[in-house]
Amino acid sequence: MKVLSGKARERLLYLISPIALIALWQVLLMLGIGDRRFIPAPSDIAQRFVKLVASGELAWHVGVTLYRVSLGYVIGAVPAVAIGLLMAMFKPVRIFFDPLIAALFPIPKIALMPLLLLAFGFGDASKVALVAIAVFFPVIVNTYVGASNIDKIYWDVAKNYGASQMVMFTRVVFFGALPMIFAGLRIALAVSFIVLVASEFVATKSGIGYLIWNSWELLQVDIMFVGIVTIGILGLITSVIFQEIERKAVPWKTE
Amino acid sequence: MAVERRGAAVDIVGLGKEFVSGQGRVVALDDINLHVAPGEFVCIVGPSGCGKSTLLRILARLAKETSGTITVEAPGWAIENAMVFQEHGLFPWMNVEANVGFGLMTRRVPAAEVAARVEAALKLVGLTKFRRHYPHQLSGGMRQRSAIARAFVTDPGMLLMDEPLAALDAQNRVILQAELVRIWEQTRKTVIYITHSIEEALLLGDRTVVMTAQPGRIKQIIDVPFARPRDLITLSASPEFGRLKLAIWQVLEDEVMRARGEEEA
Numbered sequence: 001m002k003v004l005s006g007k008a009r010e011r012l013l014y015l016i017s018p019i020a021l022i023a024l025w026q027v028l029l030m031l032g033i034g035d036r037r038f039i040p041a042p043s044d045i046a047q048r049f050v051k052l053v054a055s056g057e058l059a060w061h062v063g064v065t066l067y068r069v070s071l072g073y074v075i076g077a078v079p080a081v082a083i084g085l086l087m088a089m090f091k092p093v094r095i096f097f098d099p100l101i102a103a104l105f106p107i108p109k110i111a112l113m114p115l116l117l118l119a120f121g122f123g124d125a126s127k128v129a130l131v132a133i134a135v136f137f138p139v140i141v142n143t144y145v146g147a148s149n150i151d152k153i154y155w156d157v158a159k160n161y162g163a164s165q166m167v168m169f170t171r172v173v174f175f176g177a178l179p180m181i182f183a184g185l186r187i188a189l190a191v192s193f194i195v196l197v198a199s200e201f202v203a204t205k206s207g208i209g210y211l212i213w214n215s216w217e218l219l220q221v222d223i224m225f226v227g228i229v230t231i232g233i234l235g236l237i238t239s240v241i242f243q244e245i246e247r248k249a250v251p252w253k254t255e
Numbered sequence: 256m257a258v259e260r261r262g263a264a265v266d267i268v269g270l271g272k273e274f275v276s277g278q279g280r281v282v283a284l285d286d287i288n289l290h291v292a293p294g295e296f297v298c299i300v301g302p303s304g305c306g307k308s309t310l311l312r313i314l315a316r317l318a319k320e321t322s323g324t325i326t327v328e329a330p331g332w333a334i335e336n337a338m339v340f341q342e343h344g345l346f347p348w349m350n351v352e353a354n355v356g357f358g359l360m361t362r363r364v365p366a367a368e369v370a371a372r373v374e375a376a377l378k379l380v381g382l383t384k385f386r387r388h389y390p391h392q393l394s395g396g397m398r399q400r401s402a403i404a405r406a407f408v409t410d411p412g413m414l415l416m417d418e419p420l421a422a423l424d425a426q427n428r429v430i431l432q433a434e435l436v437r438i439w440e441q442t443r444k445t446v447i448y449i450t451h452s453i454e455e456a457l458l459l460g461d462r463t464v465v466m467t468a469q470p471g472r473i474k475q476i477i478d479v480p481f482a483r484p485r486d487l488i489t490l491s492a493s494p495e496f497g498r499l500k501l502a503i504w505q506v507l508e509d510e511v512m513r514a515r516g517e518e519e520a
Contacts, residue, residue, distance in 0.1 A: 160316070
């Protein structure tokens with residue numbers, strides 16, 4: 001119990017600096033320092049937030065953004081894990097994919113947006129495709145590195161104990177690489193929100209990115225902040241859920 | 256009475272192994288000749304770099320010999336050999352039960368039979384209560400017991416053990432040595448056991464193979480004359496034990512000195 005309360009106290013201490021910042025922000029604007037038309041006070045943002053939630057508008061944008069992120073994430077991550085593992089297991093696969101990854105990884109994925117609009121049109125498909133591509137690279141690289149760094153002894157054990165290629169793939173290489181796969185997935189999570197919001201700035205009428213960009217064009221700065229805060233909250237919630245999943249999925253990982 | 260089922264027979268003739276490295280060829284094993292009888296417990300001692308692990312890896316079919324032949328006859332045994340690795344051989348992502356059952360799962364043994372055999376193996380090594388633990392939650396001794404159970408559960412004709420107890424503290428080592436001999440006496444599998452401890456070799460083995468380094472060769476094969484069951488305390492008191500220990504030690508010491516001299520020259 002003492003340990004728990006100590007931890008809880010520490011967590012509360014972490015809230016001091018953000019709360020102080022918000023309070024300072026509010027006080028400065030109430031004192032008339034800064035123009036409230038361009039820099040809304042936290043209380044203005046909170047009011048707007050409540051209104052947008054009540055009207056259901058925010059939920060709609062959040063829903064669209066989450067749909068695009070999660071679909072793109074799965075479409076990008078699943079083949080990335082599979083190919084990354086196969087690259088570590090089979091040299092021909094490695095020789096085939098290595099140069100492609102080396103050439104394509106450094107391209108900022110957002111640069112592909114016009115190309116994807118051309119290919120997939122203005123609907124959800126182009127955004128989902130962009131997220132999938134952005135997720136694919138960090139996941140495949142981490143998976144491959146994780147799988148090829150598996151201690152040689154585990155390959156020997158598997159071989160000596162009669163493991164087929166299938167068992168090797170599903171029981172040894174996959175699990176051996178899993179901690180690194182999760183590291184890649186975590187990077188991909190952050191990247192997927194970045195590219196999606198950026199892509200929603202153009203060529204769409206929905207999503208948090210659209211909300212932020214549209215309110216900039218109409219100079220509704222309070223709505224802009226609502227969008228920014230919302231995307232921050234979404235990032236936080238998904239990363240907490242992610243950590244929980246990782247803890248369950250990698251029970252052998254100490255610390 | 257049930258017919259005694261003895262382990263595999265091994266015949267190694269003129270075995271050689273060379274590695275090609277940056278500096279050129281390294282002869283790891285040179286003209287190894289060894290015959291192991293069914294059910295025999297053979298220990299191999301030698302300085303590091305004498306190729307004893309390489310020899311074991313060739314027997315385990317994890318490496319290929321450069322010259323010579325290895326014949327293993329294991330009639331009536333579904334699985335020829337199982338290896339107990341030095342350390343870290345357990346998969347960290349599987350609990351004890353899954354680790355022990357691994358060699359059965361890979362061979363598509365039905366789940367119910369796997370469960371029964373794993374149960375028996377865990378009982379044999381006294382780990383029934385720890386079946387759901389992961390390797391990092393176990394002590395070093397428990398980990399090696401799991402590794403031994405994993406090998407025994409597949410019911411191989413021959414067990415290959417690469418310094419399985421080297422990483423343990425002295426007390427655990429003594430306990431596990433005794434358990435190992437007990438299990439071996441019950442099952443009569445052929446065992447090839449690598450160790451760097453002369454005492455351990457004399458305590459466990461029917462014969463002790465003394466190897467030397469650069470190149471790895473068999474220098475001497477010694478019949479261990481002590482009656483079983485053996486224990487270290489009684490053995491230590493016997494003059495014959497001291498004599499054998501000293502004889503092996505002198506062979507190894509000469510070799511280490513010779514190797515060092517060559518390195519400096």
